[in-house]
Amino acid sequence: MDVILRTLFGHAATPGETQQAIAATQSLSETAFREMFRPFTLPDWLPLPQASNSQPDLKLEFPASRQERRPLANGNDFFNISGTITNVGQNRRSVPALMIVLRDSRQRAVFTVEADPPKPVLAPGETIAINTAIVDAPKAAVAATVQWKQP
Numbered sequence: 001m002d003v004i005l006r007t008l009f010g011h012a013a014t015p016g017e018t019q020q021a022i023a024a025t026q027s028l029s030e031t032a033f034r035e036m037f038r039p040f041t042l043p044d045w046l047p048l049p050q051a052s053n054s055q056p057d058l059k060l061e062f063p064a065s066r067q068e069r070r071p072l073a074n075g076n077d078f079f080n081i082s083g084t085i086t087n088v089g090q091n092r093r094s095v096p097a098l099m100i101v102l103r104d105s106r107q108r109a110v111f112t113v114e115a116d117p118p119k120p121v122l123a124p125g126e127t128i129a130i131n132t133a134i135v136d137a138p139k140a141a142v143a144a145t146v147q148w149k150q151p
Contacts, residue, residue, distance in 0.1 A: 002018065004021075005017065005018065005021060055093070055096065055148050056089075057087055057088055057089025057090075057091070057093050058085055058086070058087055058088070058089075058093055058095065058122070058148075059085070059086045059087075059088050060083065060084075060085055060098075060146055060147070060148075061083050061084045061085075061086070062081060062082070062083030062084075062130075062144070062145075062146040063083065064143060066081070066082040066083060067079070067080065067081050067082075067143060067144050068080050069137065069141065069142075072135075076135065076136050077136070077137050077139065078133045078134060078135045078136070078137055079102060079133070079134045079137035079141055079144065080131070080132070080133045080134075081100060081130075081131075081132045081133075081134070081144045081146065082129070082130065082131045082132075083129075083130050083146060084127050084128065084129055084130065085117060085122070085127065085128050085130065086122075086125075086126070086127040087122035087123065087124055087125060087126050087127075088125075089124060090124050091124060092121055092122065092123055092124065093121065093122050094120060094121055095117040095119065095120055095121065095122055095128070096117075096148050096149060096151075097114050097115065097116050097117070097148075097149040098114065098115045098116075098117065098130070098146055098147070098148065098149060099112065099113075099114055099115075099146070099147050099148065099149040099150070100112070100113050100114070100115055100132065100134070100144055100145075100146050101144065101145045101146075101147075102134065102137060102138065102141035102143070102144050103141065103142065103143050103144065103145060104138075104140040104141060104142060105140075105142050107143075110138045110140050110141050111134070111137060111138050111141060113134060114149055115130070115132055117130065118130070130146075
């Protein structure tokens with residue numbers, strides 16, 4: 001360390017300066033390691049499993065029996081998703097946007113789209129129906145998951 005400090009500053013380092021240089025080097029090394037190997041944030045489009053539990057009074061029901069792929073006359077496909085959102089709580093609730101993720105047979109996300117609810121607020125016990133068609137759905141898409149969009 002003394003050789004490096006002499007080269008940089010042109011004089012022998014005192015024990016205090018050596019300790020400061022060592023501490024600074026360790027701090028920079030730790031920070032560089034964190035930045036290199038740990039991503040700062042996840043991408044916004046990534047659907048997170050815990051997102052479905054973020055609205056405890058609003059119940060999402062999008063059963064697989066109400067999801068279907070249909071061919072169009074032009075050779076493309078569209079994927080139809082139907083379900084409901086119900087306010088099971090005792091208070092009026094704002095309904096956030098939905099994140100619809102189309103998945104392939106191995107449960108990998110192949111397409112993601114956001115959808116705004118048809119009604120922004122639900123009264124206690126109120127239910128709204130959602131019917132969404134995704135045009136030009138990827139051929140690999142066989143199922144959909146619906147969850148709350150993360151803010």
